[in-house]
Amino acid sequence: MQSHKTSRNRLFYVLCTSIMLCTGLYLAVRLFWFADFSLPAKILAGCVIMLLSQCMFGMRYVVSFTPHMSYLALKICGYCSAFFICLASFVFVHDVFYYAYSYYADSLPSYAFQAGFAFGIMLFSFLVMCYGAWRALKVPDFVYNDLLVQDLPAELEGMKIVHLSDLHIGSTFDGKWLSKLIGRINAEQADMICVTGDLVDAVPAKIEKDVIHLQKLTAPLGIHICLGNHEYFCGAMPWVEKWREWGFHVYINENQQVTFKGCPFFVAGSADFEGNKFPGLLTPDMEKTLQGTEKNDFTLLLQHQPKDARNNARLGVNVQLSGHTHGGQYFFLFPIVYLLNHGFRSGFYQVDAMSLYVSPGSGLWGYVPLRFGTSSEVLVHTLRKNNKD
Numbered sequence: 001m002q003s004h005k006t007s008r009n010r011l012f013y014v015l016c017t018s019i020m021l022c023t024g025l026y027l028a029v030r031l032f033w034f035a036d037f038s039l040p041a042k043i044l045a046g047c048v049i050m051l052l053s054q055c056m057f058g059m060r061y062v063v064s065f066t067p068h069m070s071y072l073a074l075k076i077c078g079y080c081s082a083f084f085i086c087l088a089s090f091v092f093v094h095d096v097f098y099y100a101y102s103y104y105a106d107s108l109p110s111y112a113f114q115a116g117f118a119f120g121i122m123l124f125s126f127l128v129m130c131y132g133a134w135r136a137l138k139v140p141d142f143v144y145n146d147l148l149v150q151d152l153p154a155e156l157e158g159m160k161i162v163h164l165s166d167l168h169i170g171s172t173f174d175g176k177w178l179s180k181l182i183g184r185i186n187a188e189q190a191d192m193i194c195v196t197g198d199l200v201d202a203v204p205a206k207i208e209k210d211v212i213h214l215q216k217l218t219a220p221l222g223i224h225i226c227l228g229n230h231e232y233f234c235g236a237m238p239w240v241e242k243w244r245e246w247g248f249h250v251y252i253n254e255n256q257q258v259t260f261k262g263c264p265f266f267v268a269g270s271a272d273f274e275g276n277k278f279p280g281l282l283t284p285d286m287e288k289t290l291q292g293t294e295k296n297d298f299t300l301l302l303q304h305q306p307k308d309a310r311n312n313a314r315l316g317v318n319v320q321l322s323g324h325t326h327g328g329q330y331f332f333l334f335p336i337v338y339l340l341n342h343g344f345r346s347g348f349y350q351v352d353a354m355s356l357y358v359s360p361g362s363g364l365w366g367y368v369p370l371r372f373g374t375s376s377e378v379l380v381h382t383l384r385k386n387n388k389d
Helices: 012-031 039-053 055-065 071-106 117-139 175-187 202-216 229-233 238-243 271-277 307-312 333-342
Strands: 141-149 160-164 194-198 224-226 250-252 254-260 263-269 300-303 321-322 347-351 354-358 375-387
Touching: 012 039, 012 055, 012 117, 039 055, 039 071, 055 071, 055 250, 055 300, 071 117, 071 300, 141 354, 175 347, 175 375, 194 271, 194 300, 194 321, 224 263, 229 271, 229 321, 250 254, 250 263, 271 300, 307 347, 307 354
Parallel strands: 141 375, 160 194, 194 224, 224 250, 263 300, 300 321, 321 354
Antiparallel strands: 160 375, 254 263, 347 354
8 A cells, every 4th residue: 555655646746846946046036036135135035935846745754654643834835835826826817917017108217126025915915815724724604595396205305414525634634623514514414424535634543633523423324435536546445344334324436325205315425537557546436336226216426526417417416525635726727627527526517317416625735725706614514306497
């Protein structure tokens, strides 16, 4: 399993590190080199900016290689990454308009290369980062949703499902945070709890003491989990074995029949698309996932990534619950997330006869703890028949 732990899509991280280094270099030159600072101050400020650009890599190192994780170190690195992202965003947006104006006005206003501008935009970025980080790291909001479903059996009308996704325990989120969340979840007295992947972000040896709080979750129809790409980054199978020991239903291209008010239906869950990068781990196989179900059976599918929803609808799935997108997490990323997930970013979608709900995440990828334009949510779905044509 060691090879899985260190196989976190190296190309992705090399690319991210290179982009962040280039961005840091631009900020260092743009904000300090031409401003009226002394040479030592310019060099020091530039080094600090370049260091901030690599805090994400530092968090990865802590999670992947250190024997004992420090949540304090993770949070500090996370705040630094968030500040760097905010600063880069505001400088780039400013500079687009600044240079456009300069081009048409045929002059370059001097204010943008003064020390006051550098201090001002850094202070503004810091304040915005504090707000965005608070939104990202607080216990998530509970959102109550009537999930409209075509061909819903009468017996399933009113069934209550708590939908969790992308908790990412281990990347700044710890057991104390999780314990508060679980207390509120149990207070909902849901019939079923579904987790659509990315529950953890480190191996069991590091964070089992935090994740063990999940054993307090209770629901009459059980806790149902599908794997996300971050479970694969953490080896996957040790977590699967652990959760099954705890009595949870973990699905890897499989299904089981569940009964509610005398009405049988199927809960199915697929492997994650990331499996093709990890030898020995499975990728989605919908034929196997739905094996044993009939066309008229009511099927609830858990699949971490929503991008294959149209195909799942053609296969006769009635409801699909997904996550992965974090709702975009940061509004600059909305178009990219939309495209990468085939048009499914966050919320409810009617996909032919299938109802799809994409969670914006109950936690988030804590390496950059920012939320702007979207919130962390625990979804409390109540199944309702869709009577519209």
